Amino acid sequence: MTTGLSREIGAACAVGTVGDLFEACAEVNAERVAIEYRDRCISYRELLDRVRRLSAVLTARGLKRGDRLGLLSRNRPEYLEVELAAAHLGVITACLNWRLAGRELAHCIELIAPALLIVEADLVSSLPPVPGSPSVLEIGPHYESELAQQVGSFPPSVARSEDGLVILYTSGTTGLPKGAVISHRAMIMRALTFSSELGIAPHDAFVAWAPLFHMASNDHALATLMRGGTVLVIDGFQLEPLLTAVSRHSIGWLLLIPGMIEAFVEGLKAHQEPVKKVRVCGAMADLVPPHLIAEVTALLGAPYLNSFGSTETGLPPATRALISPGVVPTRLSKQQNGFCEIKLVDPADEEVAPGEPGELAVRGSTLFSGYWQAHEANAEAFRGGWYHMGDVFRRNADGSLDFVDRAKYLIKSGGENIYPAEIERVLLRDKRVTEVAVVRAADPRWGEVPVAFVACGGDEPPTEAELVDLCARELAGYKRPRIFHFIGLAEFPRSTSGKVQRQELERRLKP
Known part of the structure; x- marks a missing residue:
């Protein structure tokens, strides 16, 4: 085999990029609804056109492969088109948390040194002063005007599979957020793992009600748009839109988190329309009262996801176990995901014996690419070629995993770290x-x-x-x-x- 032919075969067999896979999906599913938001339905054809126009806007503003774009917005369709346009160009979208206090937000912006900030209009006033004073594009009339002005040819795709796609912020042991870089490769493999492990169909809908600056909504909204499903965008937990979604759409995974399940259960009981179809619901079963798990799964007719993953790992390492509908769980042992390797280690990074507690270390293709500009943290987290999660587990005789404790006293409150x-x-x-x-x-x-x-x-x-x-x-x-x-x-x-x-x-x- 010649060297030239090897290169051609290698290029054809590459994982690809989120932007390219979305474009291929949009061309096949042009008339299907890509995003539903309030009373607006956006087809794949329309979304692809807007993404291409926005990529031209970003190029005209000087953004290039490897640059960072800061995105500060609540849940809305523009959030996803910004990510997809940036993905096309190899630009990394840093998903900023609009709920942060001023000094926290300033830290997140300074950390990534963005070439541009795209900000929802009524959040512009909350922007703190940061060095370099990056330019700001407001989501609103001016944003729409810039898109409308783009005509003719659009910039070619230049991203590569190991390029950063998004930066999602996660608190570190020092408290200030760290920026976890999720590559195109990792996002694509998360989509493949999720659909294969949990039986998600290509056209299943996903309800993006949790903040899009978090992994749960971000990962699965992008996965849905690479597969031809509809993303139902809701700005936060709103009971009536969520009840409408489950009565009118076939949903693959319905995210439910502590803090909202009780209200959702009461809403389901009072709702007049039946649930259409939900394949899997829930997350973080450890933090939900067992009786609520039984109640919500019985009402939805769907099993509850006994999850354990993170922003850094995606669905793995242990989000395979399901709690059957109507069952009050008495134990919450986890099951290891496929497509990843894990081991439990002692403080010296030696594997512990079965039944002994140890820190969970994982490796696999869904892993993030490290924390942005955090060399010491990366060296510690990835020592020995494994990502060390800082969480302690015990492996049972049947291969399942029991959570023992959170290292460094992490508190999980309603999905927040x-x-x-x-x-x-x-x-x-x-x-x-x-x-x-x-x-x-x-x-x-x-x-x-x-x-x-x-x-x-x-x-x-x-x-x-x-x-x-x-x-x-x-x-x-x-x-x-x-x-x-x-x-x-x-x-x-x-x-x-x-x-x-x-x-x-x-x-x-x-x-």
């Missing part, structure tokens, strides 16, 4: 606070919420209202402690090395 260190640093800015530890408390609505134990000094210690106000200025709403417990400095339980024993504080919260 919260790291105590970030909250603690904010509270310690008040000089009257001498010690603070933030721990997790069980919550019937959100699964878990942060609770702060605080020791104060001085003649006039801060009031709870003052600390609440401090957190309100510095932190996103979901990160703010729900309760403050004021205790003496000597009351903090400590290890022999002087570290606060958080598990002891958590025990105090239990009835």
Whole structure:
């Protein structure tokens, strides 16, 4: 075989890119509905045209392969067309969280040094000042005008499969968000893994109601648009649109998270129209009361997804187990996904014996490409050629996996990741606070919420209202402690090395 022919075969066998696969899908499914938003239906033909026009706008503004584009918007159709246009050009879309406090948002923007910010009109005022003052394109009349002006030929696709597609932000152990780079390769393999593992059909719909700056909606909206299904875009949890969606569409995976299931169950009971078809529902079963899992699955006629994945890994490593409709689960053991390898390791990165707890390490094609501009964090996370998740599991005799604990005291609240260190640093800015530890408390609505134990000094210690106000200025709403417990400095339980024993504080919260 000649070298030239080898190169040609290699090019033909490449994974491809999200932009190219969307374009191929759009040409085959031109008249099908790609996106449904409120009363508007956008066909694949129309969406492809808008994506091509936007790619010309981005090119005219000087964006090129490898550049970053910051996107600050609520859920709306433009969100997806921005990602697809950037994908065509090899530009990375950094999905900014509009719920963040000003300093957090400024950090996320500074981190990626964007060549352009595309911002929903009424969020422009929330943009913090950042070095370089990147130009801003508002989603609205001006955005539509720029698209309309693009005529004739459009820029060619230049992206490659290992190019970054999106940056999704995830909190680090220091609290400030890190930018996880998801490549075209990883996104395509996540789509393939999800559909094959859970039996999602090509034309199944997906309801993107959770924020598109999160993995759940982002991954599966793009996967749907590469396969010919309809993405039903809803801006946040809105009961009536969600009930309408399940009564009128065949849905592959219906995302349900702690904090909204109870209201959704009551809505289903009162809704007049029957559920059309849902193949799989739910996520994060560990954080949902078992009786609610049984109730919602019985109403939907669909099994509940007993998931364990992350922004960095996608669906794997252990999101294969399903809880049958109407069943109250008594154990929540996970099942390892196909298309990935995992091992459980001790602190020295040696594999532990079966039945022993160990940190889960994974490798496979759905993995992200590392954190943006975070060399030390990447070296630690990918040591030995495996991605170390920082979560401890135990493998059972039947091969299933039991979750043991969250390393570094991660709090999961209604689908959001919260790291105590970030909250603690904010509270310690008040000089009257001498010690603070933030721990997790069980919550019937959100699964878990942060609770702060605080020791104060001085003649006039801060009031709870003052600390609440401090957190309100510095932190996103979901990160703010729900309760403050004021205790003496000597009351903090400590290890022999002087570290606060958080598990002891958590025990105090239990009835």
